[in-house]
Amino acid sequence: MSVTKRVYEYTDKDGVMRTREVWRARVWTYPPHGPRREIEDEFTTWKEAKKWEGEQRAKARGRNVDLERTTLAASGLWERAEPVLRRRLAPRTFGYYREGWNDRVLKTFGNMKVGAISVGDVERAQAEWARTGSVHVARQARYALSAVLRIAVRDGLLPANPARSAESSKAEKRKRQERKVGMTLTPAQLSTLVDAIRDLPQGGRYAVMVDLMGSAGLRYGEAAALQVGDLDLARGVMTVQRSVSEMTKDDAGDLAPGYWREGNLVWGPPKGGKNRVVPVPKHLVEPLRDLTLGQRRTAQVFRSERTGYVIRGNVLKTKMATETMTTEGAKMVHGWGPFVASLGFDGMRVHDLRATAATNYLSAGVPPHVVRDILGHEDIKVTNLYARAHDDALSLAAAALSAYSGRA
Secondary structure (H helix, E strand, C coil), rough: EECCCCEEEEECCCCEEEEEEEEEEEEECCCCCCCEEEEEEEEECCHHHHHHHHHHHHHHCCCCHHHHCCHHHHHHHHHHHHHHHHHHHHHHHHHHHHHHHHHHHHHHHHCCEHHHHCCHHHHHHHHHHHHHHHHHHHHHHHHHHHHHHHHHHHCCCCCCCCHCCCCHHHHHHHHHHHHHHHHCCCHHHHHHHHHHCCCCCCCHHHHHHHHHHHHHHHHHHHHHCCCCHECCCCEEEECCEEEEECCCCCCCCCCCCEEEEECCCCEECCCCCCEEEEEEHHHHHHHHHHHHHCCCCCCEEEECCCCCEEEEEHHHHHHEEEEEECCCCEEEEHHHHHHHHHHHCCCCCCCCHHHHHHHHHHHHCCCCCHHHHHCCHHHHHHHCCCCCCHHHHHHHHHHHHHHHHCCC
């Protein structure tokens, strides 16, 4: 889009040579089908030309604007991509993309011409996002930019997607891998955590839920969505076929196929979109039988004592209580972080229970491809990330080496 000054020479009726100044506004558009098309008009003033250009920009917003000459903020690319991404992504993933776009991408690239954004620009931006936020935040922001530009490339509005070619630094890749695996507990440490939760007031059901996530590798949303009918305790297996997450009630956009909403709860398939059959650890068969006795098949296995329905993530975390000493005396502090820290597991996240199950499966000698299927990984490379030894196994290895070498 551009506005330029043009000077025309002409001869009037008296034969005198004169000049006439006009302002020409041009807009390039990309129809849904066909080559690029140019629209132009002439005006007597620059102000009129800019007004017309703005009207054409607004009319083309999000559909067929000449992106290479337009800033990212004014391009309407997000508005164009949003309905596609809503229907393609899981609700929580879409929320991450939208947050990354608004909080990171627009603040960094909003005033840049879309055609001027290079691979190097994206890589430098990702490094800065990781420095000021986290590797996870930086990655989601780049994914959001890449997804939006990919749709523009698909529709013929851009020749290439620089965000897709951008790569993370080795340090960022290492941090992402460390974050993905997280902290893992040995079976004895997991038992310590579960026993401590069981000792809390009304902690029984929460102890079983945490034990199941740490022993069978269920994600929190999968454990919260587990229904009585999903359990086959006679065979010792359960079917993981749904997950639940939370979204704000004011986010009333369309959901991807297979998802449905109840208030601010969003139900859908497990991550990856595939059901899987998972073995029930033997020590949990009877506790699960007690929890589900007399319940209908569609009831939640883990029910909130207040609502009788889904145990939400914040409820699970706030149920954890730790007594700490303050200047005013003993005080109960609620929260997952202080609770696990009091047990010596500082920094452990709820999602690390899944990593705990993965590592313990592999340490027990279960073949990686079986662990992959139990956890629902699409790529066995992800499963292999968890193939690492616990601290106690490393200590045993060191002791064995000392005994062999005679240099204890």
